[in-house]
Amino acid sequence: MANKRVIIDPITRIEGHLRIEVEVDENNVIQNAFSSATLWRGLETIVKNRDPRDAGFLLQRICGVCTYSHYKAGIEAVEDALGITPPLNAQLVRSLMNQALFMHDHCVHFYHLHGLDWVDVVSALSADPAKASKEAFKYTKYPVATGENDLKLAQERVKTFVEKGQLGPFANAYWGHETFKLTPEQNLIALSHYLKALEIQRTAAQLLAIFGGKQPHPQSLSVGGVTCIMDLLDPSRMGEFLTKYKEVANFLEHAYIADVKMAGAAYATEPSVTAQAGTMNFMAHDLIQLNKKEFLFSSGIILDGDLSKVHPINENLITEEATHSWYSDNEPLHPYEGKTNPEYTGFKDRMTINGHSKEELSKSLDETAKYSWIKSPRYDGKVMEVGPLASMLVSYACGNEKIKKIIDEFLAETGLPTAALFTTLGRTAARALQTKAIIDNGMETFNTLIENLKVDQETCAPYLIDNEREYTGRFIGDVPRGTLSHWVRIKEGVIQNYQVVVPSTWNAGPMDAKGQHGPYESNLIGLKVKDISKPLEIIRVVHSFDPCIACAVHVMDLKGNELGTYKVDPVYGSSC
Amino acid sequence: MRIVIVGGGIAAVYLANNLKKQDSALEVVILSEEKYRPYDRIHLCRLVDGAEDKEGISLVLDPRVKLELNQKINTIDKQNKKVFSDTSMFSYDKLIIATGSVPVSLFSVEGIKNAAVFRNADDCVKIKEGVGRSEFVIVGSGPIGLELLETLNEMPDVQKITLLLRGSHLYNVNLSIDAIKTIEKCYTKSGKIRISYGDEIVDKSIENGEIKLLKTKKLEIENPFVVFGVGIKPNIETFRESLACGKGILTNLFMQSEDEDIYAVGECAEIKDLGFVAGHVKECTLEADCAISHILGKETKEFKLEATIDMLKVGEFDLVDVSSPVFNSEYEKIVIASKKEKRIDEYFISDDKLSRFIGINSNVDVGYIETLINKGEDVDINYLYQNRLIGERGRLICSCEHMYHQDLVDIVKQSGIGSFLELSDFSEAGRVCGRCKMMVSNIIQDSQDLIDPDMPRKSAEDIKREKEIAEVAKRIDKFNLLHPRNELSTDNLESAMASLDIGKHEVNSWISMVTASMQLHPSFEQVVEGAVCNLNKVPIVWLELADCSGNSEAFIKSTNPAIEELIFDYISLDYHELLMSASGDQSENILEDIIKNQKGEYILIVEGAVPLAMDGKYLRIGPQGETGIELLKKCAKDAALVLAVGSCALDGGVVAAAPNPTGAVGVSEALGREDIINIPGCPTNPINIVGTLLSYIMFEELPALDKLNRPLWAYEGRVHDNCERRGHYELGEFVQEWGDAGAKKGYCLFEMGCKGPYANVNCPTMKFNSGTSWPVQAGHGCMGCTEVGFFDKFANERKYVEEQES
Incomplete structure (x- = not known):
């Protein structure tokens, strides 16, 4: 029985550097899936033998999207190794910059990268603006950009795109797909927010640049603290941050979160987004420092979807192995001992069927051997999903009140059961809820900073590096796409070894020696695609993980027929 | 250095003046065989009719140049670097021969009172004395002959002139009959002039040094005054013994003779490889420039053949002759003539290219014709026809x-x-x-x-700028005729902007910002806007190689995302792995299609380094597993322009930092090409990418580049020089430790390892994220990310000098 091939038009404007090959049976159910990274830049090799103080700048270049995440991680791993505790001011500024990154990243992801998987733009054109305007009040008391006139205008605007051009974001080929579940009015509300978000994300990027100097690739962190002391001491600069923060937060609360609630209710019964997740193990780490001691999100591990117990993270149990990765050392190693010696075996030639239904010889992944530049990270030998869903679940299971309240409210308002959290829908919702938790509580960080600056203006801790000593240290913490860790070993004053385990490594990694699939792969297996020429379901699943923009996802059939563009940055690109 | 120039004409004076101008320490000597100060031979006619005396047509010579008259050089001692005249000896470090040419005559005019050639001031005196004889006979109808004919025609004391022509044409053998008739009519109208075609001198009787009777095939003329205007030949007899000569003294493309210290310039020189002898002032000055650059060891330029322009204005008609250096008699001709207006345009075409144009009373833009010939573009007759009447500028002067x-x-x-x-x-x-x-x-x-x-x-600058803008507008007009490459036209760009709620004022301020950042005068704003509207006419391929997408990301999200994102959609970004909307299978086809069918038209933007180790397999793209370098080569081959965006594309950037495990290099090195425009930065400020695209549309030619091939308008300024903290540097106020008192006051970050003094880019003025901030403002200092090898040299918080010492 021949497997059908799946052709997917390129997944436009996604953030990812991945190749994914999918095998589909006669019922359009995915039988097997493989995820691969096909570019290796070797930044872990380059950072070796360098002054540890320079690591952050170099590792920042892992990714142009998650740039701040790797910058901060590179700096803090070295601080950990050298035993430096940055002054509270520095910790809080870093936290504020991190909040700005989450606000920007999650908002852009939902509206500009993922949103059109849920929202049917063409349907929105036939909506009744008056009705839609009323509808908006169902999801928030203070809707944004959904007055009747706003909505009429949005309809008008988008008609221009749809009728006249191929203008970028609206050139999606899946309009009218039967798994779109929003009413025309609901679609129109989301569409109006899409347009508004174009403007908001600019402000959100400025928010990070206020303390960071620029975005992407900010440049104000230094080992020991931060350099933006002038900005901190300038009331008008702090005021600028506050004003922009509130402007962005207002949109997130009354548009983004409202829209996710709306979608949650509408998609509650759509099987392709409510099937149980392929991986039921979740790992998350502390995130968003609120004051001297407290973090907004909790740390821990959930196994087999059991929310009654949260296991503490034992960092010694984290390993990476390379059975199916293009490196020479297969065995699982702790990141401190990790090796990054490329052993590239390339592709396998096989006959595939191309987009014109013709057979052709292609370069395909060889899943029986090595097939990716991404390693397979495991915790105690187990696959872990990381990301906002994991973060929210762990905090929820920990009984973290701030988070519990938000999740319970969401479930109540949408009428979804707790089980709905462990799904594609749940994953997308969790990102919004994580955002809500940040904007509900993030001002505490700002206020603590203001209070602290009155009595303490330290921004950088002094330190010495003893060249005789050997140091090891790590950063581990959540970033927008999940748990990121940087592991550094310093000897004779230079970096002796450096390993980076990024969220997309956890999520997008290939099979391990036991044949366990990573979360991308396992969440695709078993997925039924209604119309193989419009595999929207696959895209939703892949997008729900928020693959990094440094990566373009390609979906391939088993035979290696490439269906979209791909280019992959392994550890070094499929970052946070 | 002592430079001796032999000759006394325009070439000699031009050489002397420009040598002095470029290096005032040079000792420059002119040796002229004439007894007069150098004068302009072009105006000899004015001596004949007495409109000027010799002073009136003398050339301006730099007073620091030593001028020796009456020095006819007859020997060169190459070994000892000396030249000799009958009376003197001159030693030289470099010798330049610029003796021009001597006229050809059918018999020697020496000692004959009523016969002359027409080459120097003494000839003019002689011709002037001939007025009063019964008849002038001018032999030959080249430009010189015709000009003299006109001058004599205008002189009331001259009664009769016969033009003696061996062939059946005037001016040039390639001219059409109609054109010859038109010229002829102008001359013969007054009744003074007769033209005898197919005629030549067969005999003459000379008594007492005077021609009494001149016999031609068709005529017998008593007591004539004969002037030869039949041609010239290089004046090199003196040098034949000591230097290799052909028609002239043989030189290379720098006008250097076989002796490395001896140059020849102008009509006396023959460029060996081209078999070329100059005949126009412009060619002589170009040759002089080449020789000067070579002698002074500056950026040397080789002589290149270009189209020449001749003009002739005689009373009622003017003639323009633009000729390609490769013009030969293998042509087809298109004549557009109007009897009524006495206007004739003759186009000489070989292999679909214009090789010559002769216009009589023509209104065609000669500058355009010259470009057309020099560029060797295919001729569009329709265009020429439509433009035959662009005469509102009057006659070419x-x-x-x-x-x-x-x-x-x-x-x-x-x-x-x-x-x-x-x-x-x-x-x-x-x-x-x-x-x-x-x-x-x-x-x-x-x-x-x-x-x-x-x-x-208006100042000279205003007028020059207006001209430049007019040129740009013309180029943009050409784009306006093209079909947009995507379906979004200028009309719906406006509606699209409206749909994104981008107001006109916002667009205007963005345009102003771009114009200013390109260092253009505000009056360019209108054409900049025109260029923006035409961005969708140029196909663009954006390749991402070993990169982090930071530049794409910056391009979409940074400066003014609402507008720039739209621009990003609006430009015909036909291929971009991350952002394009076409489908996967189609995407490959689109790329193939552009590469094959848009040769020389598309712009290639490359982001990321090119890994070369392991046969380039650290990066493989596409279903056939093509390596990054293979893809790059394929795409770059026929691109009109290749832009390397970001620091990785400049030199490998972070990917090529030591030990460079993937053998990464920049685009220029990977392709082995020196014509790649680099727009480095980590990330590059998007405005600099947009500006470079706009400048391509507006000016076509590459913008002025620095030695790293970066556009000067963006990368000329040193970060340090434009830095907001520069004042503190001058006062010696430095941050000594992160967060110290100086840091709180915004002191200079030099001691904290700021690399502003080593970095050239417009960050301090443009900043990032709509002018929100930049690294120095955030208290950190610059990392020199626009410079070569910045990760190994500059990406740290230590002073650069210290780094070198350690």
């Missing part, structure tokens, strides 16, 4: 500067200049070969009453 009558009048009106001298700020018209100097001068005088005393006067 200065062929060297392409200055038309109306252009000069406009300059006078706008700037209020009153003399030829004042013109030099605005135009070189009348100054290059000097032929039209008098005409130019007259036009300036005649236009004085058009000056409105109340009007604000």
